[in-house]
Amino acid sequence: MTQARPIPQPSSPATPAKRWAYVIPVAAIMYMLAYLDRNNVSVILPYMHGDLELSNADKGLVGGVFFVGYVFLQIPAAILAQRWSARKTVVILMVAWGLAASLSGLVQTKSQFYAARFVLGFFEGGVWPAVLILLASWFPLRERARANALWMACLPLSSVLMAPLSGWMLDHASWRWVLVLQGVPPLVWAVVWWFAVADRPAQARWISRAEADHVERSIAADEAAKPPAGSGSYLDAVRQKSVLVLIGVYFFWITGFYGFNLWLPSVIKELTHNGSSTEVGLLTAIPFTVALGVMIANAAWSDRTGKRRQAVAVPLVVGIVALLLGQAVDGALPRMLLLCVTAAAVYAPYGPFWAIPGQLLRFEVVAVAMGLINALGNLGGFAGPYLVGWLTDATGSSVTGFAVLSGFLAVAVALVTLGLRTGTRPVRRLSDQAAEGA
Template identity: 30%
Template sequence: MSGNALKGNTRIGKKRWTIILPAVFIMYTISFFDRVNIGMALPHITAEMRLSPVEAGWLGGAFAWGYVATQFTAGWLALRFGSRRIIGVSLFLFGACAMLTGLTRNFGELVAIRFLLGLAEGPIQAATAMFLAQWFMKPERGRAFGIWNLSLGAGAFLAGPISGWILAHHNWRMMMVIEGAPAWLFCIIWFYLVPKSIQAASWLSAEERDHIQKDLAAEQSNYVKEKSDPWWTILKIPALWLMLIGYSLHSMLAYGFTLWLPTALKGYGTLSEFMVGLISGMPFLMTMVGIWYITRRSDKYNQERRLHAAIPTVLCGIALSAAAFVPLSYYWVQIALFMFVGLTMKMLVPLVYVRLTEILPTKKAVPAVAFVGACSNFIGQFGGPLVAGYLKHLGGGADMTLAWGVLGLFSIVGGVLFALAVGREESIWNIRQAFQVSSHRAISTRE
């Protein structure tokens, strides 16, 4: 696309940015609440059910088992039934499971319902990636995916103080019920607000609808072997495996940090319940700033994704490793490092999925997003909390030094692997695109 056409994209279909993206943002914010509030509830659940650190880690792991089971099939489901429908059904199901969490009576029931919650949420990530790729053109997709992923920080930030306020007045069970109910309400809004397709969007002019569809069709026409080459040939792409492993290692930091941060803050012994919730949410407020910055910068700098994802991932690991060795008497320094971890922690996420939709045709990109997302989220959600809990146990049950240090190392290695994930026509040492503003020429990484 020419530079003039690109400039025109900001005027074409402007209502997509005020209708489609807010709907996606709110939907994903709601879905992220129940991934974070379990961390706020964890100290209370542990005390009530007398769980060990390893058992507590299993609560994060149980969600991952369910999540990966349906995320592997998310690509097929989205292609078969449509991404809009899959997202709406998932909203209803995970809202029900989130509320049922508050009714569990023992550890076994809690693990089971967390597994079902993961099943309900599994298809959302790949379905949302496909949904946005069908509404936004390539030169604007980095910003669109970035705004979507701002919800990761918004959900995590809001879940902290809101959960802390509810816990200060009620208990963890009531918190789960209250924070699960909005999913049912927004399920109705989702089907009412979001059109079935671009052609069904009456708030776009016929000219806008045709322009967007022609642009998306032209993008797909650039790919070769789309009809004869089956989707599973994505498994032959070395870059995909490097991205998957790198993303998985970083996800262990992200999910381990998210689950255990409130417990670490309570370990200071000086913070109220509300302050624990507020400070637990602040790194994720920084996450929103980080995602906003990196996706806009990535679009501006040659639509470069690889190094824009890799460098922050390495810095995130360095920050958490450094926080591990800060004495508790200087806990304010550790909290400052936690803020930097939050700033860089999710910069990788939107760029992973943008890159996959740009280097693969849709019929392969959607399964690739599902495959990479399923594997990395499973490893992160299951391995991160469990490894952190085990390392906490090795440290005497009260010290997070070993856990933070190891999770930080995982992220450093993950960032390096992502930097090595180059396409056939790319070079590992081609770094100028990430640091030099030029024309809006797409990176040539097609298979």
């Protein structure tokens, strides 16, 4: 006789949810500080005034070489987070990237700047998959897109807060000091992270037994509903078609994402007819503010409906249209509105996309799968900025570069729509699971 699995009970008003107030904010602030240096360099590049004799292609390479270093620790950090401790893995990387960030302000040559950006990317690279593993231990699948999006809201929020701050700092200090100072906050926040974060509910002092039990039962039910993981080896992750498709989706999406992101302040500077760095920084924050709201709303819709693929594909289609229209229209206001739409569109898929691996793969292999997706996909972070810079130098206009980025986003849409057609299943509510089990 087959033994029945324990059926998790649906969440009720009596079930506490402190994890939303403790885990998400600490993780979001931590990664907002990681994203600070990427935001800073995009604001700084238009105002370096030939200090290191950087062409547009060189500036694109400065943004892109970060992601070459970013690849190396993705899978090792994911495995460490799963088998050892996400909390300890992240705190080590925080200290290392904080020091590397400050050192990038001390470079004297173009080659040294490239090297500094590579090292910074190397240490930051392991943080993303480690935190995804952490969240998978705290939030069941029916909450995963919202948890991912609220954490990843640090990406546009970082730009909202830091772009004006970076612009103001540039008006009062050199770009070198801006880069040196960016390494200090991660060192401070590493202390907060160490005392505030636990790897799983059972280890946290602040969580109630009821909430811990509820989370553990829910996650156990999610795992039981997934297909078997084969031999359970990490090779099982790379053998699955869905993982290969997700790598492709992420690469082409991120190529467009970072190609747009890095050059956004330069486009806004052009719209303001070479306005001050403070003015450019404030205006740059507007598209990211719009993106923040759309990103969270899209994730909530994805969790409510279980339509992960549509929550990724539809915003990217909107982004393609806005990106192309932005190169065709005249006038500062229409172009600014289209920049806001594009920013919202390229940020919106984050929460739903990163909920897909955990929906398809068992916990034994999802760590290496997410590390692999992030490692290879983020090579688009090298391709996008460099392509726009190189094409701008070659053609004398950014139009061609942004048109190419639209093409990359279109490939991502095709892959997520067709390649995952039979791979994803709707996420059921726990109450539905309980009713079926009864």
